[in-house]
Amino acid sequence: MYTQDIIKMIKTNYPDQKEFHQAVQEVLVSLEPVIAKDKKYQDNAILQRMVMPDREIAFRVDWMNDEGEVQANTGYRIEFNSAIGPYKGGLRFHPSVNSGIIKFLGFEQVFKNSLTTLALGGAKGGSDFDPKGKSDAEVMRFCQAFMNELYRHIGACTDVPAGDIGVGAREIGYLFGQYKKLTNRFDGVLTGKGLTWGGSLARPExxxxxxxxxxxxxxxxxxxxxxxxxxxxxxxxxxxxxxxxxxxxxxxxxxxxxxxxxxxxxxxxxxxxxxxxxxxxxxxxxxxxxxxxxxxxxxxxxxxxxxxxxxxxxxxxxxxxxxxxxxxxxxxxxxxxxxxxxxxxxxxxxxxxxxxxxxxxxxxxxxxxxxxxNAGGVAVSGLEMAQNASMYSWDFESVDKKLHSIMESIFVKSSETAKEFGDPTNLVLGSNIAGFRKIADAMIDQGI
Incomplete structure (x- = not known):
């Protein structure tokens, strides 16, 4: 079967990336009904193309701790799919981060972003740096060193990172400050920004x-x-x-x-x-x-x-x-x-x-x-991007109302799709197929 062949390919090509295997298997098994129903997806090799990132970026991050000792960590940005919009997804700073973790998160992000009804592609990034126990000065120096490489690959209409585990308002501030110094641009290139310089109300919530x-x-x-x-x-x-x-x-x-x-x-x-x-x-x-x-x-x-x-x-x-x-x-x-x-x-x-x-x-x-x-976070990140583009800010109630509406829409679309394929309570089936069709159809429209 087509889907099983792709799962085997992933396990063979990336034998150590267990979380990525799991994410791919969970999605592809649930896609079997729509693949069987419409031959165009196999004819256009959509699954092979969808499980492979557009690009994987890994880089060394050199920084100095408060004792004057040079430290080195690994940074990642995996830009997975931009068929329906610019890459969007968080940065995670945690000792557990490796290429397999970032890849599974990026793959999940593609489908999540598709469900939000917003024009957002999927990506993820981060580092094995641990901000716990670090001083503000150490976190700042690391973030600045991390951005020294990342800035080459991101942009308001290209790839817009956000926060994730270990990356909150403090880290986003340091990252944005360094981006601005390097590029001389005040872009909506990161979300989760401070409210006084481009952030959105209701983003933390x-x-x-x-x-x-x-x-x-x-x-x-x-x-x-x-x-x-x-x-x-x-x-x-x-x-x-x-x-x-x-x-x-x-x-x-x-x-x-x-x-x-x-x-x-x-x-x-x-x-x-x-x-x-x-x-x-x-x-x-x-x-x-x-x-x-x-x-x-x-x-x-x-x-x-x-x-x-x-x-x-x-x-x-x-x-x-x-x-x-x-x-x-x-x-x-x-x-x-x-x-x-x-x-x-x-x-x-x-x-x-x-x-x-x-x-x-x-x-x-x-x-x-x-x-x-959990698509609410990236949904409001998308709303922050819209506010940045219009140079206008909405009040908390407006953002919360839009968030509630988006979550309701995600449920309705997932539920209706599950019913279409004969399993009304299976929102795994419904959400995966709904997210997939939007991306896959865009990929077909845009050619190879």
């Missing part, structure tokens, strides 16, 4: 808010809501924090957050102000949350069963994986379902393993895959 809006749409179709329901959230970064915030807006009860060391279970509801203080201002472990708020439970990952995550052992109505890839495995999925979970909406990129996804689909719960459910 967008991924978390959007993920909850998507869950709301899934539940609404079944005559249910989040009001009064217990919800679990993993992670404690931007996505998780604003998922918690939006859940409160809808009268839900978010009872968990997590980080690399453990999970907070606060049965009365996460103290959002305390969470923001610890993670956004003090940048400390969630252990500090438990020290301050003694009536909650702190579960150390080291004390929990190996290969599982304690956050998914907490009974809930809806779960929001908002940390990192493959954080929710088959055991976790079984535990969630046994404890009565009716909805999973993914705030992170590919947070569930293929086995977990298969179980969610088989159980017929509301399952929102990441490329659909």
């Amino acid at each position: 967008a991924t978390g808010y959007g993920c909850v809006y998507f869950a709301q749409e899934m539940l609404k179709e079944r005559g249910e809501s989040l009001s009064g329901k217990i919800c679990t959230v993993s992670g404690s970064g931007n996505v998780a924090i604003y998922t918690v915030e939006k859940l409160y807006h809808l009268d839900a009860i978010p009872v968990s957050v997590s980080d690399s060391k453990g999970t907070i279970h606060d049965k009365n509801g996460i103290d959002l102000d305390l969470l923001k203080e610890i993670k956004e201002k003090r940048r400390e472990s969630l252990e500090e949350y438990a020290k301050i708020k003694s009536d909650c439970k702190y579960i150390k990952i080291s004390d929990y069963q190996e290969g599982t995550h304690p956050v998914w052992s907490i009974p809930c109505f809806a779960a929001f994986p908002s940390a990192t890839e493959n954080e929710l495995n088959l055991y976790d999925a079984k535990t969630l379902l046994q404890n009565g979970c009716k909805c999973v909406s993914e705030g992170a990129n590919m947070p569930s393993t293929i086995e977990a996804i298969e179980l969610f689909l088989k159980s017929k719960i509301c399952y929102g895959p990441g490329k659909a459910a």
Whole structure:
């Protein structure tokens, strides 16, 4: 079969890139019905072309720490597909970053951006640099060194990076400042900028808010809501924090957050102000949350069963994986379902393993895959680009309203496509095919 041949090719050509294999397999298997239905995709070798990036850029980043010692890291930018618009996707600074991680993220980004209804291609980038524990001066010097190479490959109508794990407002500021020095241009070349110099209101909130809006749409179709329901959230970064915030807006009860060391279970509801203080201002472990708020439970990952995550052992109505890839495995999925979970909406990129996804689909719960459910972040990045191009800014309510509308549109398109192919509850099928057809048809229109 055509799709299986492409999957085998990827595994042969890139044997060590396991996350990329997983991302390609998850998408291509779900595309089999549309490939069988329309011969033009195979005739134009669309799958072969779509799984190969337009270009892969890797470079050395030399910088100096506060002790005057020279350091070296590797930087990446993988521009995957620009059939429907300029490349768009975040930069991730984390020790786990390698070419395979960036490639899987870039591949996912292509489909996610297609679903937003905006004219955005897909890309991803980053470095194995770890900003944790670094001074502001060290982060600045690294960002400047990183941009010394990256600026050659980006532009407001070419490739527009944003933030991701390890790249927040501080890093975007340093990156943009260096870009401006190197090019003598004030372009909308990065998103996630400061509000006083081209940023968009609601951008920090967008991924978390959007993920909850998507869950709301899934539940609404079944005559249910989040009001009064217990919800679990993993992670404690931007996505998780604003998922918690939006859940409160809808009268839900978010009872968990997590980080690399453990999970907070606060049965009365996460103290959002305390969470923001610890993670956004003090940048400390969630252990500090438990020290301050003694009536909650702190579960150390080291004390929990190996290969599982304690956050998914907490009974809930809806779960929001908002940390990192493959954080929710088959055991976790079984535990969630046994404890009565009716909805999973993914705030992170590919947070569930293929086995977990298969179980969610088989159980017929509301399952929102990441490329659909977490598209709110890049959607508002696209809105920031539009504001930059028009040299005009919208107020928070306007951006939030547009975000809600985009998330509703993503759900409707995914749902309608799933119904078209005879599996109404399978939003993996629906979102993958909907995203694919838009890109593939553009590629055919533009020739080879």
